[in-house]
Amino acid sequence: MLFGRVVGTVVCTEKVPAWRGQRLLMVTTTDPAGTPVGGRPFAAIDLVSAAPGQLVFVVRGREAAVALDNPENPADAAIVGLVDDVHLAPAGEGA
């Protein structure tokens, strides 16, 4: 799972039936501190009522689709948690 920052919302009236009622948000990947690390922002299904500006974590790949009640859907990214806090090991320990 990756850290991300919600940078926008996506509205689609017409979409794949399996996504009916799901919210789509634009997310940019970040480091654990929430600083964007570059790369294109991507659209992700929001399962935790995230809001723009929030630090979240995202699962990508097939596991994103499995996060929905009906796993037969084409999602490749899903927001599965809101980050409250990240405790980093002091420099030297861990890294």
Place this chain on the structure above:
Amino acid sequence: MFLARVTGDVVATVKHPHLAGRKLLLVTPEPTPGRAPLPAVIAVDSVDAGVGDRVLVADEGNTAAQVLGMPRGPVRTIIVGIVDAVDGPEPPPRRRRTGP
């Protein structure tokens, strides 16, 4: 699977029900000499690892489901072992390009 170091932990009150009660750790893949370092990712802990531990991490959904003993869910990165030692050759250094 890859070797990584536990470099932190992540606190999230609001998360997918599949992740309820799971410990989430920050794991930084071990660097390969000559290659750009890989970013830290969030992994579910299944072996009671802690910050500073050298661990074995799997990044595949079916693996995660089996280890957790649950049907498939939105989890693919999971810590499956705490590494005591790794024996064998060091990875070869990347060949340096010579001349223009």
